[in-house]
Every structure is written in structure tokens, then in C-alpha cells.
Amino acid sequence: MIFEAVASVVTEEGPAGATLATVAARVGLSGPALTQRFGSKRGLLVAFAAKAASRVPEVFSQVRAVHADPVTAVVEALVTMPGRVTSREHLANNLALLQMDLTDPDLREHAVFQSRSLRAETAALLDEAVRAGRLAEGTSPEALAMDLYTTYSGAMLTWAIDGEGTLEEWMRSNLLRTLAPHLRGSGGADSR
CATH class of the missing domain: 1.10.10.60 (Homeodomain-like)
Structure with a gap:
């Protein structure tokens, strides 16, 4: 509370x-x-x-309980992570906290842990998606997790500057675009 x-x-x-x-x-x-x-x-x-930082696995677990498909689950987990951020002002306020995270060693330790945890949870779902045949064979879960993390972070900033719609819509659209070349049978890597 x-x-x-x-x-x-x-x-x-x-x-x-x-x-x-x-x-x-x-x-x-x-x-x-x-x-x-x-x-x-x-x-x-x-x-x-x-x-x-410690609640990242919990968020992924809760989303995974609702979405059986690991690709859907990874997108929805990442879209869920910003939580209460629904306006540009909210994002600016959270970026002010990020500034503190970058300069205070004790806060930075937790920011690093959260970042690595988010990528690890993403990679675990992507590994599951590869094994389930949802992503192209040879897809590196770790590399794609980093690409999705970069997209996730960048989507927040681009939405704040000149994005359209809600943060959730903007982020989902960007994440799906990053995933598209890796998806099996839906215009991705295996359908060329």
C-alpha cells in the first residue's frame, strides 16, 4: 500500500x-x-x-496467466509495465525519477536489476515462442528481447514527443512492428 x-x-x-x-x-x-x-x-x-524492480517477474506471471500465447504475453507484459503512466506529464514525472536512478548509486542498482529482469523475463517468453513455433527458427530470444526492450524504452519517449493515441496503443504498435519479421506464417521471416 x-x-x-x-x-x-x-x-x-x-x-x-x-x-x-x-x-x-x-x-x-x-x-x-x-x-x-x-x-x-x-x-x-x-x-x-x-x-x-522485484515485481517484474510478478507482472510477467500475471500476464502469462491470462495469455496462453507467449508472443501475445510478451507484448502485453511490456505494455503493462508503465502502469499508471497515461499522460505525457505522468511520463515526465517518471523520467525525473529515472534521472535520480541514473545518478544515485543505490537507486541505480535497482534500476539495473529491473532492466535486466525485464529482459530476462522477455527472453524466457520468446524462448517459449521459438519452441512453440511462433517465432522463426534461429531467432535468438536474448537478441530479440534486447530489441524489444529498446523498442519499449524508445516508444515511451517518442510517444511523449509526438506520438498519437494512448501510450499503450503506441507501445503495442511499435512492439508488434519489431516482432513482425520474426513471426512465423504472418508476413514474418518464414513467409518470404
Whole structure:
């Protein structure tokens, strides 16, 4: 509940707005209670980053439970990852947190873990898709996972600058375009 409040505040107001008092008010606690638990705002953000990084497998597992097809599952998992980001302002606020991730060693550690976890979960689904015959034989799950991660990251920025529709629509379209040459029997690698 505390980390959900942090995510909401960061998305709505940016990390500057994620004070102990603001987060505490959202969850019905006192600022001193959060200070006792996390020590400082930075401590709260580091704990939040650790939680966010650790939930990547959970997101993929939840999406996988709904989508039997591994190709669909990988696209939907990646589309799900931005969570509450539904406006350019929300994305800008989350990018402000990313800036902190890049400069604070403790936050960076969790950002790196999250990035690697996301690529590993993506590669696992892509490996399953290769074995199921959904992707062309010889497709490298690891290389394609990196391409999809790059597309995922880039799609957020291009949508924020000049994208059309929702972030979810924009991201899905870009991910599917990256996957298309690798798909079996749908205009991809095996149908040439």
C-alpha cells in the first residue's frame, strides 16, 4: 500500500512531490511513522525502487496467466509495465525519477536489476515462442528481447514527443512492428 502511494505520487507530482508526509497522508499514516520505517525520503525511494524492480517477474506471471500465447504475453507484459503512466506529464514525472536512478548509486542498482529482469523475463517468453513455433527458427530470444526492450524504452519517449493515441496503443504498435519479421506464417521471416 505504501509503495502504491509512492508510485501514484511520483506519477502525479514527480519525485519532488513524494515527501514522507504526502505519502503518509495517502495511506493514512503519519510522517513520523514513515520516517521511523524508512529513515528519510531517499530511504523511501530506495525501498520503492527495490520493490518495483522485484515485481517484474510478478507482472510477467500475471500476464502469462491470462495469455496462453507467449508472443501475445510478451507484448502485453511490456505494455503493462508503465502502469499508471497515461499522460505525457505522468511520463515526465517518471523520467525525473529515472534521472535520480541514473545518478544515485543505490537507486541505480535497482534500476539495473529491473532492466535486466525485464529482459530476462522477455527472453524466457520468446524462448517459449521459438519452441512453440511462433517465432522463426534461429531467432535468438536474448537478441530479440534486447530489441524489444529498446523498442519499449524508445516508444515511451517518442510517444511523449509526438506520438498519437494512448501510450499503450503506441507501445503495442511499435512492439508488434519489431516482432513482425520474426513471426512465423504472418508476413514474418518464414513467409518470404
